[in-house]
Amino acid sequence: MGLDTALRRMSRREFCRLAVTAGLSALAPFPQGRLPYLPQPRPRTRRTLFFPQAAKDGLGFYVSDDDEASFLSAFDELGGAAVLGYPIGRRYTAEDVIYQPFQMMLLTWDADQGKARPAPLLDVLHDKGLDGKLKERFRIPGVSIRKTKDIPVNQLLQEFYEEYGSESVFGRATSELEGSTPFSVQRFQDAVLQIWTADVKNMPSKGSVVPVTVGTYAREFGVYPQEALVPEMPGKGRLGRRVARYAADDIVRRGDPSQPYIYLTIDDCWDPLQVETALDIAAKEDIRLTFFPIGNILSDAPELWQRAVAEGHEIENHTQTHRWLDGLPEEQIVWEIQAQHTTLEEVLGSSYEQHFLRPPGGRGIFNYDPRILRICRQLGYKVAMWSADSRGYRFYPRTDSYALSQTLQNVLGALSDGAIVLQHALDTDIAVLPDIVDAAKEQGLAPITMTDGME
Numbered sequence: 531m532g533l534d535t536a537l538r539r540m541s542r543r544e545f546c547r548l549a550v551t552a553g554l555s556a557l558a559p560f561p562q563g564r565l566p567y568l569p570q571p572r573p574r575t576r577r578t579l580f581f582p583q584a585a586k587d588g589l590g591f592y593v594s595d596d597d598e599a600s601f602l603s604a605f606d607e608l609g610g611a612a613v614l615g616y617p618i619g620r621r622y623t624a625e626d627v628i629y630q631p632f633q634m635m636l637l638t639w640d641a642d643q644g645k646a647r648p649a650p651l652l653d654v655l656h657d658k659g660l661d662g663k664l665k666e667r668f669r670i671p672g673v674s675i676r677k678t679k680d681i682p683v684n685q686l687l688q689e690f691y692e693e694y695g696s697e698s699v700f701g702r703a704t705s706e707l708e709g710s711t712p713f714s715v716q717r718f719q720d721a722v723l724q725i726w727t728a729d730v731k732n733m734p735s736k737g738s739v740v741p742v743t744v745g746t747y748a749r750e751f752g753v754y755p756q757e758a759l760v761p762e763m764p765g766k767g768r769l770g771r772r773v774a775r776y777a778a779d780d781i782v783r784r785g786d787p788s789q790p791y792i793y794l795t796i797d798d799c800w801d802p803l804q805v806e807t808a809l810d811i812a813a814k815e816d817i818r819l820t821f822f823p824i825g826n827i828l829s830d831a832p833e834l835w836q837r838a839v840a841e842g843h844e845i846e847n848h849t850q851t852h853r854w855l856d857g858l859p860e861e862q863i864v865w866e867i868q869a870q871h872t873t874l875e876e877v878l879g880s881s882y883e884q885h886f887l888r889p890p891g892g893r894g895i896f897n898y899d900p901r902i903l904r905i906c907r908q909l910g911y912k913v914a915m916w917s918a919d920s921r922g923y924r925f926y927p928r929t930d931s932y933a934l935s936q937t938l939q940n941v942l943g944a945l946s947d948g949a950i951v952l953q954h955a956l957d958t959d960i961a962v963l964p965d966i967v968d969a970a971k972e973q974g975l976a977p978i979t980m981t982d983g984m985e
């Protein structure tokens with residue numbers, strides 16, 4: 531009798547005893563030869579994401595938080611794909627320590643601390659005598675500094691280093707900054723950082739700091755066990771690759787579900803008349819709105835935006851021109867966000883603190899362009915998505931009863947504690963705003979601004 535069978539028999543006896551004790555007589559008798567369903571013990575997966583980016587043919591690797599280790603939380607906390615790259619292997623165990631390799635770093639599970647952290651992969655490569663090959667093949671400097679705490683002298687590199695958590699993430703510098711054009715490189719214990727000093731087509735722009743894909747190089751040198759490198763199949767539903775859209779905690783899709791607040795957000799705002807109507811409704815109902823206007827249209831009606839702020843509403847960021855951010859070079863993404871903010875401050879005649887960016891069309895989040903999140907982090911924005919979309923724009927400019935009831939229904943079906951409602955400043959949407967507010971109040975939900983509820 532195999533161990534498996536023994537366990538299953540034992541489980542059956544155990545289950546029957548339990549069922550009888552609990553008086554569940556209907557569950558107790560099983561037809562001979564058939565076993566009840568009993569869950570098998572395995573690590574409970576709390577959160578998992580599938581990443582197809584570093585494998586072919588739709589395969590990829592999972593990164594998970596479970597009872598054994600929490601690599602997904604570490605991935606998010608350390609800066610995601612911008613700092614670690616994507617996973618290039620499965621979780622594996624070597625000498626009782628758990629690891630998972632990424633393109634730019636190797637994560638290890640620190641059981642004492644109860645958290646994952648970067649392993650000193652570059653020191654491992656050094657110990658294996660691979661410095662010469664790293665230099666020859668990838669222009670990575672050999673170890674030249676050992677006991678100093680000195681970190682980079684280059685201003686941009688220093689900023690990146692500090693931005694992403696410094697020594698606890700990258701380890702200590704183990705070389706000087708070497709090389710000049712088109713990039714210079716500095717070696718650390720856990721990663722190698724590269725700073726681009728010239729513009730090269732299809733490469734990071736001049737002035738960018740990027741970690742080098744040493745995790746991938748280490749694969750070529752046989753650092754990871756072969757079985758860890760076999761790609762996995764994506765699961766279905768919640769375990770599938772679609773989940774990767776929501777990889778980071780600073781993407782806000784709803785507020786605290788234990789608090790009786792909702793967030794009415796109004797995008798684009800091309801039509802000043804509809805913005806004014808929304809402000810009138812809000813004044814009458816004593817509620818607060820969060821606007822996500824496009825920067826370009828702000829100066830069409832400065833007095834409206836001044837009024838919105840004076841009446842306690844919030845004006846967040848929806849970019850200057852409403853271009854899809856995932857198609858743009860990094861400098862332009864930054865410009866889109868900063869130009870909207872600057873325009874707003876000019877229109878208001880004072881400084882104004884923003885906390886949220888809503889990317890036009892949700893692009894870069896739905897299709898997971900990691901640059902958007904990284905840039906938002908750097909500029910101090912969270913990404914504001916939504917939990918209910920009125921889809922009123924589909925009927926614009928209709929305000930007949932069919933258009934209104936459909937639009938309203940899209941929101942009412944999703945109205946609950948913490949809901950973020952997406953609307954646009956268009957006739958159809960603003961016409962149903964009073965009904966949304968009535969329904970919210972009936973459910974005991976107060977519409978407040980996103981910053982009031984979440985910052």
Ligand SMILES: [Zn+2]
Nearest residue numbers: 797798890891
């Ligand atoms: Zn928009």
